[in-house]
Amino acid sequence: MSSTPDSSIQKPDEDNINHLHWFLKGARGIASIPALVLMSSFIGFAGFAREAGFTLGETVFMVGTIWALPSHLVLVGGVIAGTSTLTILIGVSLASVRLMPMVMAQMPLLRGKNTSRWTLLLLSHFIAITSWVFLQERYKNVPVDARASFFAGFGITITVVCTILVGFTYALAGTFPPILAAALFFLTPVYFLTSLWGAxxxxxxxxxxxxxxxxxxxxxxxxxxxDILLAGAVGGTLAFGIARLQQNRKGQSS
Amino acid sequence: MSFGINWIEAWWWPYLFILLIGWLPTDMWRVLGVILSGGIDENSQMLIFVRAVATSLVAAVIAKLILFPAGSLAITPVELRIFAAVSGFAVFNFVGKRVFAGILTAETTLIGGAWYLGVF
Incomplete structure (x- = not known):
């Protein structure tokens, strides 16, 4: 039996956890602020992908399979700029590398005593910045062995809802006047400009x-x-170096 | 959409393309994260460096989209787009990093500006 600090909310018989109950509880997270912000950014993404020339099917497919806005941004942005396939591939890899530590940090919290590695591998697809923030705040209220179900409820629901939302917005965007289409496209860079700085x-x-x-x-x-690879490599290296110098100076003066 | 390689006409090609250059390089990190969980310190210098590179790369794409956009947004003057983005960012910071406020400001500025200038 695993005993955790939050055992007070665990049922005495841990094998009798009602997974459907916790799945639905997770699914209800669709009505949270982080989920709503994410949905609005996907509404923007629908317009963004449409203006870039992707079809409805491709756009919807992309959202469901990739499920990471930075990757979407680099992929669609690269196609807009006419960037070569190899550069886009490397760019997407670099932009999404931060998912790895995010998943790593999430795993010990997500893993119950009966959670199989396959379940975790499957669930990892739904880990992105929003679900990470959402779960970080709510884990302590969910029994350890119910967490995989709780996360599946949230992750799968928000992915499906956003994918459908993207399809509808894409279809509707064809009837939008150009000024609205432009505003919809503009949502994506502005969302990243603010949320990236916030993170x-x-x-x-x-x-x-x-x-x-x-x-x-x-x-x-x-x-x-x-351009994006050079800007990433040079900018990232400079940033890392300057931050280290600043820290060293701070360390010496104090 | 005709991608970089458009000599394959099959309907499934764009989907395979998306899987190869979008899904694969994204989900491989998630899978690695599951496999390596507990193995690497999340705050190691290496990962901080990698984060910096990823952040710079995404920022580069953002700036390019504002300066060199596609579709209807390309009709708006570049000065207006920069002004709208900067004002959205300023408000975002001013109200305690609320993404929603930043987006609302930037969008209002863009639409209002375009309407005032008679762009559309």
């Missing part, structure tokens, strides 16, 4: 964002095909 809790993340914003368009004018 940047390290000094290096903030510098990285500033360098990326400056270097992206600059490198694009000189070397359009490798």
């Amino acid at each position: 940047a809790y390290l000094l290096s993340d903030k510098w990285a964002m500033i360098f990326g914003l400056i270097l992206g368009p600059l490198v694009h004018m000189v070397w359009p095909d490798l």
Whole structure:
């Protein structure tokens, strides 16, 4: 029997956890603020992908299979800019590498005594920034062995709802006047501009964002095909270096 | 959508393309995360560096989308787009990092500005 600090809310017979109950409880998280912000950004993404020339089927497929907005951004942004396939592939890999530590941090919380590795591998597809934030706040109220079901409820529901929402918005966007289509497209960069800065809790993340914003368009004018990779590598390295120097200086003065 | 490689005409090609350059490079990190869980310190210098590179790369794409957009947004003047993005970012920071407030400000500025300038 696993005993955890929050055992007070666990049922005495842990094998009798009602998984459907916890699944539905997780699914109810669709009515939370982080979920609503995510839904509105996917509404924007539908317009973004449409203006980029993707079909309805491709756009919906992309949302369900990839399920990570930074990857969507790099993929669609790359197609818009006419970036080569290899650069997009590397760019998507680099943009989504942060999912790995996120999943790693989530696993010990998610794993109950009967949770199989296959379940965890399957569930990991639904881990993205929003579900991460959502779960971090709510785990303590869910019994350990019910967490996989709780997370599945939230993760699968929000993925399905957003995918359907993207389909509807895409179909509707055809009837929008150009000014609305433009505003819808604009949602994506503005969402990232704000949420990325909001998520940047390290000094290096903030510098990285500033360098990326400056270097992206600059490198694009000189070397359009490798612009995002160069801006990422150079900007990230500079940011990392400056943040370390600043920390060292702070360490010496105090 | 005709992607970089459009010599394959089959209907399924774009879907395979999305799986290969979108799904695979994304979900491989999730799978690795499950496999390596408990193995690496989340705050190691290596991961902080990787985060910085990823952040810079995403920021580069954001800036490019604002400066060189596609479709209807490309009709708006670049100065207006920059002004709208900057004002949205400023309000976002001013109200205690609320993404929603930032988006609302940027969108209102963009639509209002485009309407005032008679762009559409």
